[in-house]
Amino acid sequence: MKVDNNNFEPVFVHTVFFWLKNPDRAEDREAFVVSLRKFLNASKYAHTNFIGTPPKATRDVVDGSFTFSLLVSFTSVENQNKYQAEDVHLTFIDEASHLWDKVVVYDSNEV
Amino acid sequence: MKVDNNNFEPVFVHTVFFWLKNPDRAEDREAFVVSLRKFLNASKYAHTNFIGTPPKATRDVVDGSFTFSLLVSFTSVENQNKYQAEDVHLTFIDEASHLWDKVVVYDSNEV
Numbered sequence: 001m002k003v004d005n006n007n008f009e010p011v012f013v014h015t016v017f018f019w020l021k022n023p024d025r026a027e028d029r030e031a032f033v034v035s036l037r038k039f040l041n042a043s044k045y046a047h048t049n050f051i052g053t054p055p056k057a058t059r060d061v062v063d064g065s066f067t068f069s070l071l072v073s074f075t076s077v078e079n080q081n082k083y084q085a086e087d088v089h090l091t092f093i094d095e096a097s098h099l100w101d102k103v104v105v106y107d108s109n110e111v
Numbered sequence: 112m113k114v115d116n117n118n119f120e121p122v123f124v125h126t127v128f129f130w131l132k133n134p135d136r137a138e139d140r141e142a143f144v145v146s147l148r149k150f151l152n153a154s155k156y157a158h159t160n161f162i163g164t165p166p167k168a169t170r171d172v173v174d175g176s177f178t179f180s181l182l183v184s185f186t187s188v189e190n191q192n193k194y195q196a197e198d199v200h201l202t203f204i205d206e207a208s209h210l211w212d213k214v215v216v217y218d219s220n221e222v
Contacts, residue, residue, distance in 0.1 A: 013161055050124055052219025062216045069219040105173045108163025108180040
């Protein structure tokens with residue numbers, strides 16, 4: 001079992017939570033999802049992806065305050081690095097960053 | 112790694128970040144991962160799972176302060192509810208909760 005942060009890991013998951021400025025404005029939600037899907041469909045490096053929204057939180061420990069979540073898996077750390085620099089990624093940020101107030105990112109190497 | 116293009120078709124993803132009390136103590140890390148894997152292997156409702164650790168953070172927007180991440184996908188919201196109540200889940204919490212200081216959970220329904 002590998003629990004060493006410094007070891008090279010073959011699989012990597014990038015998790016992002018977005019808080020939109022106007023989470024109840026349907027046009028903003030739509031514009032965000034359309035731009036994000038266009039980007040993910042065009043990415044050469046994203047392996048799997050999942051776009052989500054919070055259910056009604058039922059337990060105190062659950063943070064249901066975000067507007068959208070994004071999970072992207074990669075088959076290598078290098079692919080994640082390339083994804084960060086892809087033109088389609090930068091286009092998504094250009095198109096959609098005015099829609100959000102706050103972004104929190106957690107990256108994970110497989111244990 | 113059980114997340115791949117063929118399998119990773121969740122309707123619900125449960126994402127948990129754990130901050131261990133002693134993140135640098137190898138016995139604590141090992142005990143945590145052993146208990147978590149035992150639970151996930153025994154769960155009837157978890158569809159796919161991924162256990163991770165943060166890489167060295169390279170960008171300001173990335174929160175690399177957690178000790179372990181856990182992603183669990185489910186094929187239905189009902190299965191996620193059943194997972195929360197499973198005996199093996201409660202056993203994991205009994206065995207391992209003394210190891211952590213803080214847990215943050217984000218749940219997501221697929222858009």
